[in-house]
Amino acid sequence: MYGIGILKGLGVTLRRFVETYTADLEWWGTKRTPETFAIRQGPQSKGLNTVEYPDEKTAVPERFRFIPFLVVNNFDEPYAPGHDWCTSCGICAKVCPPQCIWIVRGKDPNTGRPKPEPEAFYIDIDICMNCGYCSEYCPFDAIKMDHDYELASFDRTTNHIYDKKKLSKEVRYWQTIAPTTALEEAIMRGQWEHKDTLKVAKKAGIPMTEPVWENRGAAQHNPEIVKATQQAAAADAAPAPAAAPGAAAPAPQKISIDVESASVDQLANWSADESLPLEARAAAGVKLDGMIRDKEFKPTSTHRKAVSAVKKAAKAEDKTIEELASGFSLGEVTTTPAAPAAVSAAPASAQQPAAPAPAAGAVIDVEGAEPAQLAEWSADESLPLEARAAAAVKLDGMIREKTYKPSSTDRKALSAAKKAAKEADTSIEDAAQGFTPGGAVAAAPAQPAAAPAAPPPAAPAEAAPPAEGGGDLQTEIEAARELERKGKAKEIKLSSADRKRIAEAKKAAKEAGIDW
Known part of the structure; x- marks a missing residue:
């Protein structure tokens, strides 16, 4: 009111002016080194600093927002390099205020079904207002705001519509520019992997990566591939079963596979037969799956399980049944017989007595x-x-x-x-x-009983259930009524056995024609 505020403001300006020269003396000879420059960009800075852009650039805060980018797995990851975190759900495109995001969902080339990954992803950076809504609403942490603001072009022909290739960046890049935020997100998720892999990983028995900063590079974002790799390694390491001495392996057989004229049951048998080549099983599975989809017959659980079995076998080979079926030619195929199982001799005393013959x-x-x-x-x-x-x-x-x-x-x-x-x-x-x-x-015969063991201690005798329709039934109904009355009046707390007793008494009363 009396100019005191103006004087205080001028005093701050004067102090910063003086500190500019005293700071130069303090950093004499080291003013331009990276270590000193980092300190001068922080809260310990004194005086008025002039940044000689573009040779020097002011450090941006971690939550600085500019053009979005897509997060993908590290390109050197052994199991799923460059795997998209984006599932092409379209939420970012819906919440974008200027509508500058376009997404094309990917499709399986063989079945035509949609895949949870983008085939194309475009952002018009001239329209983007850098609001960060896309990053905030993404349920999979697949889109983040970049710190790269040097996007100026020097001619009129440069395209400012970024495609998926230009937008995709490794997850380690996000962890570098925003380490604190990346760690906070991992702690909220409970693992470094993103949300859509958690359920699959639990079913596959693959542990998630603990969300600590030291484990940030150890996350595997495709548990299905990890499981297939582990199964293949276990199969290679497993020793072959020993055959019985003198037992000859069954000779391979040749059978004719004609999926076009086969019945649905025959297709199911071929699809589930592990002795057949995988290409033949896949061809039968594709035919059977198509008939199920076209509703040409009413499938049973056997048919569906056969299709699932061949799909699982193809998935273990990192292929689809359509891809495998393309390499199959109609005609005879050779089965792969199973190795004979080892026979262990048992002492005569350990042999079980023969089961009795079935009844008529x-x-x-x-x-x-x-x-x-x-x-x-x-x-x-x-x-x-x-x-x-x-x-x-x-x-x-x-x-x-x-x-x-x-x-x-x-x-x-x-x-x-x-x-x-x-x-x-x-x-x-x-x-x-x-x-x-x-x-x-024929009734199945009962298995011979083992030697009788010592009888367990006798349990306390329970009261026999009342005979239906007799005097005991009326007594039981009256007792159940009284029990229900006390429960409703909250005189006692009914247990599950009490409620069951009341329900049985009501049912018995209804069958006997007695009013409750």
Whole structure:
């Protein structure tokens, strides 16, 4: 108000003016050295500094923003050199205020399916406003803001639309220009690798790189390639199994592979047959996969597993089934027989007793059977899985169509059949297709029991369940009602056993026609 502020400002200017010359005396003879120049660019600087650009350049802060660039793996990485972090999701192009980003998503040349990587990536640097939204919104840390601001051109013909090749820079470049930010991002992710590899790496059993500064160059960003390399190395290092003395290896066979006229089941068998050449398996897999996609038939889990098996085998060779199938010619192929397994002699005392002969065949007619009989067949572990599955499919259909009122026994039998099918890596529908309705099946004999062990200590006897429809049933219902009342009144805290008891009592009361 009285000019005190102006005087203070002039005093600061005068002090900086004087310090300019005193600093020159302090750095006498070393003013232009890189070490001194770095200090003069920092907060310890004194006086008014003149930077002789372009011979000298002012240091930019770590969070300085200029034209974006794409992060890729280091070009000397052994597993995936130059692998794009960008998945071409398009978020950066959507949030860009001046709309200066264009992305073309990559496609598989054989299948035409989209791939999570950009085929082309363009940024018009004349339009870019350096806001940093693309870097902020990128979910994979694949686009960052550069520090290179010397982009002037000296003619009118220079193209200022940067393509993917010009935008791509190694991850070590980002770690060099922004070391603190790069480390913070790695700590937030939990590893140096970016997010899209974490799930794949966990399934493959590949550990992520610990986010400490010393491990910044040890990250591998393609766990699938790492897994394939590890499997190949383990296969090379594994010793060949020893054959039994005097056992001759089975002779190779020649079979004719005609994928054009083969049935879907034959294609599935060829696709899953590891003794066939991989090219022949791939040709059958491509044909079967195409028929599944075109919906020419209703595929089962066996068909899908066969296609998955040949795709997995091709992936281990770092190829696709389409690439392998292109090198296959229709005709005879030679199988690769498996090596004979070593036979170890066992003492006579260790031999197991022979299993008893199977019981006589029983006729399984699921169409004319009652629900109780279907439930019994579904739960009978001595029957073949196909017969149990056929009975379970019929029983499940009757329950879904509400043709009768199912009991808990019926539902448990259905669950048992489904569990058995799941353990066999199939479903009851697929397993039932191998069953002939009305055919006789033989019950599987039980395995001989081992020597009886010492009996365990007797558990405390539990009360037998009340007989349905008798006086004990009424007593149990009354007890369950009282238990439910106390639980609702919060007099006691109901356990899971209490809730189960109440539910069973309600069900028994409903079946007996007793009002709850």
